[in-house]
Amino acid sequence: MSSSSSSPTAKWSHSFLYLTFLYALLYFVHTQIADRLLVGHRPVSVKKNNPDLPLRFRSDGSFKILQVADMHYGNGGLTRCRDVLDSEFAHCSDHNTSLFLKRMIEAEKPDFIAFTGDNIFGSSSADAAESMLRAFGPAIESGLPWAAVLGNHDQESTMTREELMSFISLIDYSVSQVNPLAEDSSNLAKEGRMQDIDGFGNYNLRVYGAPGSHLANSSILNLFFLDSGDRETVHGVRTYGWIKESQLRWIRGVSQGPDHSDNAFTLDKPPALAFFHIPIPEIRQLWNKDIVGKFQEAVACSSVNSGVLETLVSMGDVKAVFMGHDHNNDFCGNLDGVWFCYGGGFGYHGYGKKGWPRRARVILAELRKGEKGSWMGVERIRTWKRLDDEKLSKIDEQFLWEYQLS
Ligand SMILES: *[C@@H]1O[C@H](CO)[C@@H](O)[C@H](O)[C@H]1NC(C)=O
Ligand SMILES: *[C@@H]1O[C@H](CO)[C@@H](O)[C@H](O)[C@H]1NC(C)=O
Numbered sequence: 001m002s003s004s005s006s007s008p009t010a011k012w013s014h015s016f017l018y019l020t021f022l023y024a025l026l027y028f029v030h031t032q033i034a035d036r037l038l039v040g041h042r043p044v045s046v047k048k049n050n051p052d053l054p055l056r057f058r059s060d061g062s063f064k065i066l067q068v069a070d071m072h073y074g075n076g077g078l079t080r081c082r083d084v085l086d087s088e089f090a091h092c093s094d095h096n097t098s099l100f101l102k103r104m105i106e107a108e109k110p111d112f113i114a115f116t117g118d119n120i121f122g123s124s125s126a127d128a129a130e131s132m133l134r135a136f137g138p139a140i141e142s143g144l145p146w147a148a149v150l151g152n153h154d155q156e157s158t159m160t161r162e163e164l165m166s167f168i169s170l171i172d173y174s175v176s177q178v179n180p181l182a183e184d185s186s187n188l189a190k191e192g193r194m195q196d197i198d199g200f201g202n203y204n205l206r207v208y209g210a211p212g213s214h215l216a217n218s219s220i221l222n223l224f225f226l227d228s229g230d231r232e233t234v235h236g237v238r239t240y241g242w243i244k245e246s247q248l249r250w251i252r253g254v255s256q257g258p259d260h261s262d263n264a265f266t267l268d269k270p271p272a273l274a275f276f277h278i279p280i281p282e283i284r285q286l287w288n289k290d291i292v293g294k295f296q297e298a299v300a301c302s303s304v305n306s307g308v309l310e311t312l313v314s315m316g317d318v319k320a321v322f323m324g325h326d327h328n329n330d331f332c333g334n335l336d337g338v339w340f341c342y343g344g345g346f347g348y349h350g351y352g353k354k355g356w357p358r359r360a361r362v363i364l365a366e367l368r369k370g371e372k373g374s375w376m377g378v379e380r381i382r383t384w385k386r387l388d389d390e391k392l393s394k395i396d397e398q399f400l401w402e403y404q405l406s
Pocket of ligand 2: 214217
Protein backbone atom coordinates (compact mmCIF):
# COMPACT_ATOMS: atom_id res chain seq x y z
CA MET A 1 0.00 0.00 0.00
CA SER A 2 1.56 3.23 -1.07
CA SER A 3 -0.75 5.40 1.00
CA SER A 4 -3.77 4.89 3.21
CA SER A 5 -5.50 7.89 1.65
CA SER A 6 -6.48 5.81 -1.33
CA SER A 7 -8.70 3.54 0.75
CA PRO A 8 -12.42 4.45 0.75
CA THR A 9 -12.58 4.60 4.59
CA ALA A 10 -9.65 6.97 4.78
CA LYS A 11 -11.23 9.23 2.13
CA TRP A 12 -14.44 9.28 4.05
CA SER A 13 -12.71 10.11 7.31
CA HIS A 14 -10.77 12.90 5.59
CA SER A 15 -13.99 14.39 4.27
CA PHE A 16 -15.48 14.09 7.71
CA LEU A 17 -12.50 15.88 9.25
CA TYR A 18 -12.69 18.50 6.53
CA LEU A 19 -16.39 19.10 7.12
CA THR A 20 -15.85 19.27 10.86
CA PHE A 21 -13.11 21.82 10.32
CA LEU A 22 -15.35 23.83 8.00
CA TYR A 23 -18.18 23.74 10.46
CA ALA A 24 -15.88 24.80 13.29
CA LEU A 25 -14.60 27.67 11.17
CA LEU A 26 -18.09 28.84 10.30
CA TYR A 27 -19.12 28.55 13.92
CA PHE A 28 -16.10 30.63 14.96
CA VAL A 29 -16.80 33.28 12.35
CA HIS A 30 -20.43 33.42 13.34
CA THR A 31 -19.89 33.70 17.08
CA GLN A 32 -16.65 35.65 17.27
CA ILE A 33 -16.76 37.96 14.32
CA ALA A 34 -20.33 38.25 13.06
CA ASP A 35 -21.41 39.62 16.44
CA ARG A 36 -19.03 42.47 15.99
CA LEU A 37 -20.39 43.25 12.57
CA LEU A 38 -23.96 43.37 13.78
CA VAL A 39 -25.39 46.04 15.99
CA GLY A 40 -28.75 44.83 17.09
CA HIS A 41 -30.24 43.88 13.78
CA ARG A 42 -28.50 46.58 11.81
CA PRO A 43 -25.31 45.60 10.03
CA VAL A 44 -22.55 48.15 10.44
CA SER A 45 -20.89 49.06 7.23
CA VAL A 46 -18.52 51.77 6.18
CA LYS A 47 -20.32 55.10 6.05
CA LYS A 48 -22.83 55.23 3.20
CA ASN A 49 -23.80 58.84 3.50
CA ASN A 50 -21.43 61.74 3.81
CA PRO A 51 -22.52 65.32 4.33
CA ASP A 52 -21.65 67.95 1.75
CA LEU A 53 -18.16 69.09 2.59
CA PRO A 54 -16.46 71.35 3.34
CA LEU A 55 -18.62 72.86 6.06
CA ARG A 56 -19.51 76.36 4.96
CA PHE A 57 -21.56 79.41 5.86
CA ARG A 58 -24.98 79.73 4.22
CA SER A 59 -25.63 82.22 1.47
CA ASP A 60 -27.44 84.36 4.09
CA GLY A 61 -24.10 84.76 5.88
CA SER A 62 -24.79 82.57 8.91
CA PHE A 63 -23.54 79.31 10.38
CA LYS A 64 -25.45 77.79 13.29
CA ILE A 65 -24.21 75.10 15.66
CA LEU A 66 -26.36 73.08 18.03
CA GLN A 67 -24.40 71.92 21.09
CA VAL A 68 -25.74 68.77 22.75
CA ALA A 69 -24.09 68.01 26.09
CA ASP A 70 -24.51 64.83 28.10
CA MET A 71 -27.28 62.85 26.42
CA HIS A 72 -26.42 59.96 28.78
CA TYR A 73 -28.30 57.56 26.52
CA GLY A 74 -28.92 54.05 27.84
CA ASN A 75 -30.91 51.35 26.04
CA GLY A 76 -33.89 53.36 24.83
CA GLY A 77 -37.50 52.92 25.93
CA LEU A 78 -36.64 50.81 28.97
CA THR A 79 -34.12 53.28 30.38
CA ARG A 80 -35.75 55.44 33.03
CA CYS A 81 -35.32 59.18 33.47
CA ARG A 82 -33.49 60.60 36.44
CA ASP A 83 -34.41 63.68 38.42
CA VAL A 84 -37.74 64.39 36.76
CA LEU A 85 -40.92 65.31 38.66
CA ASP A 86 -42.72 62.33 40.23
CA SER A 87 -45.63 63.02 37.90
CA GLU A 88 -43.31 62.74 34.87
CA PHE A 89 -41.44 59.60 35.89
CA ALA A 90 -43.87 56.94 34.61
CA HIS A 91 -43.78 58.15 31.02
CA CYS A 92 -40.18 59.14 30.66
CA SER A 93 -37.29 57.29 29.03
CA ASP A 94 -34.41 57.78 26.59
CA HIS A 95 -37.12 58.39 23.97
CA ASN A 96 -37.63 61.79 25.56
CA THR A 97 -33.96 62.60 24.92
CA SER A 98 -34.40 61.65 21.24
CA LEU A 99 -37.61 63.63 21.01
CA PHE A 100 -35.89 66.71 22.44
CA LEU A 101 -33.08 66.36 19.88
CA LYS A 102 -35.60 66.10 17.02
CA ARG A 103 -37.48 69.17 18.24
CA MET A 104 -34.26 71.17 18.59
CA ILE A 105 -33.21 70.29 15.05
CA GLU A 106 -36.63 71.26 13.68
CA ALA A 107 -36.85 74.49 15.66
CA GLU A 108 -33.31 75.80 15.13
CA LYS A 109 -32.41 74.25 11.76
CA PRO A 110 -28.71 74.19 12.65
CA ASP A 111 -25.97 73.73 10.04
CA PHE A 112 -23.97 71.46 12.31
CA ILE A 113 -24.41 69.52 15.57
CA ALA A 114 -21.63 69.21 18.17
CA PHE A 115 -22.01 66.49 20.82
CA THR A 116 -19.73 67.28 23.75
CA GLY A 117 -19.45 63.87 25.42
CA ASP A 118 -21.26 61.45 27.72
CA ASN A 119 -23.29 60.74 24.63
CA ILE A 120 -24.14 57.39 26.18
CA PHE A 121 -24.13 56.38 29.80
CA GLY A 122 -21.96 53.30 29.39
CA SER A 123 -22.89 51.57 32.62
CA SER A 124 -26.58 51.58 31.59
CA SER A 125 -25.90 50.48 28.01
CA ALA A 126 -25.98 46.79 27.01
CA ASP A 127 -24.26 47.45 23.68
CA ALA A 128 -22.25 50.63 23.19
CA ALA A 129 -22.61 50.69 19.39
CA GLU A 130 -26.36 50.20 19.54
CA SER A 131 -26.74 52.96 22.15
CA MET A 132 -24.55 55.32 20.11
CA LEU A 133 -26.60 54.75 16.95
CA ARG A 134 -29.79 55.43 18.86
CA ALA A 135 -28.42 58.45 20.70
CA PHE A 136 -27.17 60.08 17.48
CA GLY A 137 -30.25 58.77 15.59
CA PRO A 138 -32.09 62.10 15.16
CA ALA A 139 -28.85 63.74 13.93
CA ILE A 140 -28.26 60.91 11.45
CA GLU A 141 -31.86 61.12 10.21
CA SER A 142 -31.56 64.88 9.75
CA GLY A 143 -28.68 64.42 7.31
CA LEU A 144 -26.86 67.34 8.93
CA PRO A 145 -23.12 67.10 9.46
CA TRP A 146 -22.37 66.30 13.09
CA ALA A 147 -19.35 65.61 15.26
CA ALA A 148 -18.79 64.22 18.73
CA VAL A 149 -16.17 63.93 21.42
CA LEU A 150 -16.23 61.48 24.31
CA GLY A 151 -17.03 62.18 27.93
CA ASN A 152 -15.99 60.12 30.93
CA HIS A 153 -18.94 57.69 30.72
CA ASP A 154 -19.01 56.69 27.03
CA GLN A 155 -16.47 53.86 27.41
CA GLU A 156 -18.17 52.17 30.38
CA SER A 157 -20.05 49.70 28.16
CA THR A 158 -18.73 47.29 25.51
CA MET A 159 -16.21 49.44 23.61
CA THR A 160 -12.95 51.21 24.42
CA ARG A 161 -12.47 54.92 23.78
CA GLU A 162 -10.47 54.19 20.65
CA GLU A 163 -13.13 51.80 19.31
CA LEU A 164 -15.87 54.31 20.12
CA MET A 165 -14.21 57.21 18.29
CA SER A 166 -13.43 54.99 15.34
CA PHE A 167 -17.05 53.82 15.25
CA ILE A 168 -18.40 57.38 15.64
CA SER A 169 -16.21 58.54 12.75
CA LEU A 170 -17.86 55.93 10.49
CA ILE A 171 -21.52 56.69 11.25
CA ASP A 172 -23.55 58.41 8.53
CA TYR A 173 -23.06 62.18 8.26
CA SER A 174 -20.44 62.18 11.02
CA VAL A 175 -17.42 64.41 10.42
CA SER A 176 -15.74 63.24 13.63
CA GLN A 177 -12.18 61.93 13.50
CA VAL A 178 -10.27 59.59 15.77
CA ASN A 179 -7.23 61.87 15.73
CA PRO A 180 -5.59 64.30 13.35
CA LEU A 181 -3.56 63.01 10.45
CA ALA A 182 0.01 64.20 10.34
CA GLU A 183 -0.72 66.15 7.17
CA ASP A 184 -3.21 68.31 9.09
CA SER A 185 -0.44 69.91 11.07
CA SER A 186 2.45 72.15 10.22
CA ASN A 187 5.09 69.80 11.61
CA LEU A 188 6.95 67.56 9.24
CA ALA A 189 5.80 64.17 10.49
CA LYS A 190 5.20 61.46 7.92
CA GLU A 191 2.22 62.34 5.79
CA GLY A 192 -1.05 60.56 6.40
CA ARG A 193 0.12 58.92 9.61
CA MET A 194 -1.95 59.45 12.71
CA GLN A 195 -0.19 61.94 14.96
CA ASP A 196 1.26 60.84 18.24
CA ILE A 197 -1.27 62.47 20.51
CA ASP A 198 -2.99 61.58 23.77
CA GLY A 199 -6.62 60.52 23.71
CA PHE A 200 -9.10 59.77 20.95
CA GLY A 201 -11.19 62.44 19.29
CA ASN A 202 -8.77 65.34 18.74
CA TYR A 203 -9.49 67.05 15.43
CA ASN A 204 -10.04 70.34 13.67
CA LEU A 205 -12.92 71.22 11.33
CA ARG A 206 -12.77 74.24 9.07
CA VAL A 207 -15.83 76.22 8.09
CA TYR A 208 -15.55 77.95 4.69
CA GLY A 209 -16.94 81.29 3.55
CA ALA A 210 -20.36 81.83 1.98
CA PRO A 211 -20.87 80.33 -1.50
CA GLY A 212 -19.96 82.71 -4.29
CA SER A 213 -18.09 85.09 -1.96
CA HIS A 214 -14.37 85.95 -2.09
CA LEU A 215 -13.87 83.61 0.83
CA ALA A 216 -15.77 80.65 -0.62
CA ASN A 217 -12.53 78.67 -0.76
CA SER A 218 -11.08 79.88 2.54
CA SER A 219 -11.59 78.62 6.04
CA ILE A 220 -12.98 81.50 8.10
CA LEU A 221 -14.01 79.69 11.29
CA ASN A 222 -12.14 76.85 12.99
CA LEU A 223 -13.76 74.25 15.21
CA PHE A 224 -11.36 72.41 17.54
CA PHE A 225 -12.39 69.18 19.23
CA LEU A 226 -10.35 67.81 22.12
CA ASP A 227 -10.53 64.64 24.19
CA SER A 228 -10.55 65.62 27.87
CA GLY A 229 -10.26 61.95 28.93
CA ASP A 230 -12.18 60.02 31.57
CA ARG A 231 -10.57 59.20 34.90
CA GLU A 232 -6.95 59.10 36.06
CA THR A 233 -5.10 58.38 39.26
CA VAL A 234 -2.61 61.02 40.35
CA HIS A 235 -0.35 60.19 43.34
CA GLY A 236 -2.81 57.47 44.35
CA VAL A 237 -5.83 59.75 44.21
CA ARG A 238 -8.58 59.29 41.62
CA THR A 239 -9.45 62.36 39.62
CA TYR A 240 -10.90 63.29 36.24
CA GLY A 241 -8.95 63.29 32.99
CA TRP A 242 -7.38 66.41 31.49
CA ILE A 243 -6.10 67.71 28.17
CA LYS A 244 -2.46 66.67 27.84
CA GLU A 245 0.61 68.55 26.63
CA SER A 246 0.63 66.59 23.32
CA GLN A 247 -2.90 67.81 22.60
CA LEU A 248 -2.02 71.40 23.45
CA ARG A 249 1.04 71.18 21.20
CA TRP A 250 -1.18 69.95 18.38
CA ILE A 251 -3.82 72.66 18.79
CA ARG A 252 -1.11 75.35 18.92
CA GLY A 253 0.35 73.95 15.70
CA VAL A 254 -2.98 73.90 13.87
CA SER A 255 -3.79 77.40 15.02
CA GLN A 256 -0.49 78.74 13.69
CA GLY A 257 -0.18 76.50 10.67
CA PRO A 258 -1.16 77.33 7.10
CA ASP A 259 -4.93 77.47 6.98
CA HIS A 260 -5.68 78.39 3.38
CA SER A 261 -6.96 81.77 4.45
CA ASP A 262 -3.81 83.83 4.33
CA ASN A 263 -5.07 86.15 1.66
CA ALA A 264 -5.88 89.81 1.32
CA PHE A 265 -9.36 89.40 2.75
CA THR A 266 -8.40 87.93 6.12
CA LEU A 267 -5.41 89.57 7.69
CA ASP A 268 -6.04 88.02 11.08
CA LYS A 269 -6.29 84.37 12.05
CA PRO A 270 -9.90 83.31 11.66
CA PRO A 271 -11.80 83.01 14.95
CA ALA A 272 -12.09 79.53 16.44
CA LEU A 273 -14.36 77.69 18.83
CA ALA A 274 -13.33 74.68 20.94
CA PHE A 275 -15.37 71.75 22.18
CA PHE A 276 -14.50 69.30 24.95
CA HIS A 277 -16.23 67.53 27.82
CA ILE A 278 -14.57 68.12 31.20
CA PRO A 279 -14.27 71.74 32.41
CA ILE A 280 -10.85 73.17 33.27
CA PRO A 281 -9.99 74.06 36.92
CA GLU A 282 -10.17 77.84 36.32
CA ILE A 283 -13.94 77.57 35.76
CA ARG A 284 -14.21 77.61 39.58
CA GLN A 285 -13.00 81.22 39.57
CA LEU A 286 -16.23 82.19 37.81
CA TRP A 287 -18.24 81.51 41.00
CA ASN A 288 -18.20 85.14 42.08
CA LYS A 289 -17.87 86.69 38.63
CA ASP A 290 -20.47 87.98 36.19
CA ILE A 291 -21.85 85.03 34.31
CA VAL A 292 -24.84 84.42 32.05
CA GLY A 293 -26.79 81.37 33.19
CA LYS A 294 -26.73 79.22 36.32
CA PHE A 295 -23.82 78.03 38.48
CA GLN A 296 -25.60 75.42 40.62
CA GLU A 297 -23.05 72.70 41.25
CA ALA A 298 -19.37 72.27 42.03
CA VAL A 299 -17.06 72.13 39.00
CA ALA A 300 -16.08 68.46 38.64
CA CYS A 301 -12.70 68.95 36.99
CA SER A 302 -9.31 67.30 37.22
CA SER A 303 -6.89 68.02 40.06
CA VAL A 304 -4.28 68.57 37.33
CA ASN A 305 -4.05 71.94 35.62
CA SER A 306 -2.26 71.33 32.34
CA GLY A 307 -2.37 74.94 31.16
CA VAL A 308 -5.32 74.80 28.74
CA LEU A 309 -6.37 78.37 29.55
CA GLU A 310 -2.85 79.76 29.04
CA THR A 311 -2.56 77.92 25.75
CA LEU A 312 -5.89 79.19 24.44
CA VAL A 313 -5.16 82.75 25.55
CA SER A 314 -1.74 82.70 23.87
CA MET A 315 -3.21 81.29 20.63
CA GLY A 316 -5.64 84.19 20.46
CA ASP A 317 -8.02 82.69 17.91
CA VAL A 318 -10.21 80.63 20.27
CA LYS A 319 -13.01 82.98 21.29
CA ALA A 320 -15.21 80.48 23.11
CA VAL A 321 -15.09 76.97 24.55
CA PHE A 322 -18.14 74.71 24.88
CA MET A 323 -18.14 72.05 27.58
CA GLY A 324 -20.46 69.60 29.29
CA HIS A 325 -20.01 67.27 32.29
CA ASP A 326 -21.69 69.38 35.01
CA HIS A 327 -25.36 69.03 34.04
CA ASN A 328 -26.69 71.62 36.47
CA ASN A 329 -24.32 74.35 35.31
CA ASP A 330 -25.37 76.05 32.08
CA PHE A 331 -23.53 79.39 32.27
CA CYS A 332 -21.07 81.25 30.10
CA GLY A 333 -18.27 83.08 31.87
CA ASN A 334 -15.18 84.88 30.59
CA LEU A 335 -11.64 84.00 31.62
CA ASP A 336 -8.86 86.23 30.25
CA GLY A 337 -10.87 87.08 27.14
CA VAL A 338 -12.02 83.53 26.32
CA TRP A 339 -15.64 82.55 26.96
CA PHE A 340 -16.31 79.20 28.60
CA CYS A 341 -19.85 77.95 28.18
CA TYR A 342 -21.58 74.88 29.54
CA GLY A 343 -24.21 73.24 27.38
CA GLY A 344 -26.37 72.26 30.38
CA GLY A 345 -27.68 68.70 30.76
CA PHE A 346 -29.55 67.49 27.67
CA GLY A 347 -30.38 63.83 28.35
CA TYR A 348 -33.07 62.47 30.63
CA HIS A 349 -31.05 59.52 31.94
CA GLY A 350 -28.32 61.88 33.15
CA TYR A 351 -28.68 63.42 36.61
CA GLY A 352 -30.34 66.80 36.73
CA LYS A 353 -32.56 68.90 38.94
CA LYS A 354 -36.25 68.15 39.29
CA GLY A 355 -38.32 70.91 37.74
CA TRP A 356 -35.27 72.46 36.00
CA PRO A 357 -35.82 71.58 32.32
CA ARG A 358 -33.23 69.74 30.23
CA ARG A 359 -31.57 72.17 27.79
CA ALA A 360 -29.38 72.70 24.75
CA ARG A 361 -27.10 75.47 23.53
CA VAL A 362 -27.13 77.16 20.15
CA ILE A 363 -24.16 79.07 18.73
CA LEU A 364 -24.61 81.41 15.78
CA ALA A 365 -21.76 82.93 13.77
CA GLU A 366 -22.63 85.73 11.32
CA LEU A 367 -20.54 87.25 8.55
CA ARG A 368 -19.88 90.90 7.78
CA LYS A 369 -20.49 92.46 4.40
CA GLY A 370 -17.74 93.91 2.27
CA GLU A 371 -17.89 97.09 0.21
CA LYS A 372 -19.56 95.47 -2.76
CA GLY A 373 -22.09 93.65 -0.64
CA SER A 374 -20.18 90.36 -0.75
CA TRP A 375 -19.86 88.26 2.40
CA MET A 376 -16.53 88.54 4.21
CA GLY A 377 -15.21 86.95 7.43
CA VAL A 378 -17.03 86.44 10.72
CA GLU A 379 -18.53 89.59 12.22
CA ARG A 380 -20.01 88.26 15.44
CA ILE A 381 -20.71 85.11 17.41
CA ARG A 382 -23.79 84.80 19.62
CA THR A 383 -25.22 82.05 21.81
CA TRP A 384 -28.46 81.18 23.60
CA LYS A 385 -30.12 78.14 25.07
CA ARG A 386 -33.45 76.42 24.64
CA LEU A 387 -35.33 74.51 27.30
CA ASP A 388 -37.19 71.28 26.70
CA ASP A 389 -40.55 72.76 27.67
CA GLU A 390 -43.66 73.14 25.52
CA LYS A 391 -42.40 76.22 23.69
CA LEU A 392 -38.72 75.29 23.64
CA SER A 393 -38.20 78.57 25.52
CA LYS A 394 -35.21 80.57 24.37
CA ILE A 395 -33.11 81.99 27.23
CA ASP A 396 -29.83 83.75 28.06
CA GLU A 397 -28.98 85.14 24.63
CA GLN A 398 -25.61 86.90 24.62
CA PHE A 399 -22.74 88.02 22.41
CA LEU A 400 -19.51 86.05 22.63
CA TRP A 401 -17.35 87.88 20.13
CA GLU A 402 -17.43 90.77 17.68
CA TYR A 403 -15.01 91.61 14.92
CA GLN A 404 -12.97 94.74 15.42
CA LEU A 405 -10.84 96.41 12.80
CA SER A 406 -7.29 96.06 13.98
C1 LIG B 1 -41.68 62.10 27.60
O1 LIG B 1 -42.37 61.82 26.39
C2 LIG B 1 -43.72 61.46 26.58
C3 LIG B 1 -44.35 61.13 25.23
O2 LIG B 1 -43.46 60.52 24.38
C4 LIG B 1 -44.48 62.59 27.22
O3 LIG B 1 -45.81 62.19 27.47
C5 LIG B 1 -43.82 62.99 28.51
O4 LIG B 1 -44.44 64.15 29.03
C6 LIG B 1 -42.36 63.28 28.29
N1 LIG B 1 -41.72 63.55 29.57
C7 LIG B 1 -40.93 64.59 29.81
C8 LIG B 1 -40.36 64.70 31.17
O5 LIG B 1 -40.67 65.41 28.93
C1 LIG C 1 -13.30 78.50 -5.55
O1 LIG C 1 -13.00 77.25 -6.15
C2 LIG C 1 -13.82 76.95 -7.25
C3 LIG C 1 -13.50 75.57 -7.73
O2 LIG C 1 -12.13 75.33 -7.74
C4 LIG C 1 -13.62 78.01 -8.34
O3 LIG C 1 -14.46 77.74 -9.44
C5 LIG C 1 -13.95 79.38 -7.76
O4 LIG C 1 -13.68 80.39 -8.72
C6 LIG C 1 -13.15 79.63 -6.51
N1 LIG C 1 -13.62 80.88 -5.90
C7 LIG C 1 -12.81 81.80 -5.36
C8 LIG C 1 -13.45 83.01 -4.82
O5 LIG C 1 -11.59 81.65 -5.30
